[in-house]
Amino acid sequence: MPKIGNIELGSFPLFLAPMEDVTDSPYRQICKDYGADVLVTEFIAAEGLIRDAVKSSNKMRFEPGERPLGIQIFGDNVDSMMKAAAVAEAACPDFIDINFGCPVRKIVMKGGGAALLRDVPKMIRMTEAVVKSTRLPVTVKTRLGWDDAHRDIVDIAERLQDAGISGIAIHGRTRAQLYGGEADWTLIGEVKNNPFMKIPVFGNGDIDSGPKAEEMKNRYGIDGILIGRAATGNPWIFREIKSWLAGHTLPPPPSVAERVGVVRRHLLTSIPYKGERATLYEIRKLYSGYFRGIPNFRTWRTRIVTAASTEEVFRILENIEQSHNAGNEDNAGNAGNENTTINPGEI
Ligand SMILES: Cc1cc2nc3c(=O)[nH]c(=O)nc-3n(C[C@H](O)[C@H](O)[C@H](O)COP(=O)(O)O)c2cc1C
Structure with a gap:
């Protein structure tokens, strides 16, 4: 049974991979209820945490049920990362994760995220410093190189283990690949099968189904997996993968x-967590996932992403449901026309 420090994770934990502007506390809670075993916040800039910037501090918030x-x-400065770890510890998470994988130019140019893959001695110094600065277990999320x-x-994974980390998550791409091509799991398998590695090794990259999760589990012997993009607007993926791993069955789609x-x-x-405006804006990127496979959703989508208030979104949701119940998805066609008022009674 893999553990991060003393934390029991279950036999083959499924992580919701951290994704900025997606995996905030409300979304994490939903994924948890559908079977995600381990959650991680969106990445938080060390400098922001030290300055007590509102955005950074808000990203640390979580509910007890998320454990x-x-x-x-993430950051480029060893001292700041130590201080940020102390601030993070005060928020009482179960572990602290260091991001050494973010490929985004803006972050890398400043020396954070995947930039540390180019300066492994500094990466190791930073990791040692963070490990020493907190009583919590420290994990790392990174890429192949x-x-x-x-x-x-x-080699890096072994050195990070020596630096004191309690687990490593590896995305099977290099920084140069960004998100292109297919994730290569062979090196993740090599890390896992390195006889010197004692800490759990979690694999990440392109897992989007139960059979794929099972294939990686069996082929590479990894201790668990992280699911990112396939979980965007699709919290049901955790239920599906769990069910498949337990007995090769898939639950009916939601x-x-x-x-x-x-x-x-x-x-x-x-809404209580980040306000109506930000909520309506950020949830827009999840609608296609939430309603994938629903006939004619495209036309509903046009309306729902432009809805200016929660009430309007709720009305559209009601319409989607009623229209579907009536087996009359064609009504959605009207929804593309902004001048059409859809009266639920008419559907
Ligand atoms: C929109 C988006 C935001 C992301 N933000 C983060 C982040 O904040 N921290 C992090 O470690 N990785 C981040 N990632 C990377 C994912 O955690 C994951 O490693 C990557 O998407 C590969 O997994 P997947 O193929 O299952 O999506 C992000 C990825 C996406 C697509």
Whole structure:
């Protein structure tokens, strides 16, 4: 049974991979209820945490039901990372995760995220410093290496283990690959099968189904997996993967009523948390996922992403549900026309 420090994770934990502007507390809570075993906050800039910037501090918030949960920090300065770890510790997460994988130019140019893959001695110094500065277990999330010529994760992982980390999550791409091509799991497998590695090794990259999760589990012997993009607007993926791993069955896809219920819950949890405006804006990127496979959703989508108030979104959700119940999805066609008022009674 893999553990991060003393934290029991279950036999093959499924992590919701951290994703900025997606995996905030309201969304994490939904994923947890559908079977995500381990949650991690969106990445948080060390400098922001030290300055007590509102945005950074808000990203640390979580509910007790989200445990076990890690707070993820990133930065380029060893001293700041130590201080940020102390601030994060005060928020009482179960572990602290260091981001050494973010490929985004703005972050890398400043020396954070995946930039540390180009300066492994500094990466190790930073990790040692963070480990020493907190009583919590520290994990690292990183990539295979900087680029094709430097796919040195097997060596890096061993050194990070020596620096005192309690677990490592590896995304099977280099920084240079960004999100292109297919994730290469062979090196993740090599890290896991390195006889010197004692800490749990979690794999990440392109897992979007139960059979794929099972294939990686069996082929590479990893201790758990992280699911990122396939979980965007699709919290049901955790239920599906769990069910598949338990007995090669897949639950029926979520009904329209269940989807609508999850969107309502998302809105109602998020509005007190980050306000109506930010909620309505950020949830927009999840609608396609939430309603994937629903006939004619495209036309509903046009309306729902432009809705200016929660009431309007709720009305549209009601319409989606009623229209579906009536087996009359064609009504959605009207929804593309902004001048059409859809009266639920008419559907
Ligand atoms: C929109 C978006 C935001 C992300 N933000 C973070 C982040 O804050 N911290 C992090 O470690 N990785 C972040 N990632 C990377 C994911 O955690 C994950 O490693 C990557 O998407 C590969 O997994 P997947 O193929 O399952 O999506 C982000 C990815 C996406 C697509």
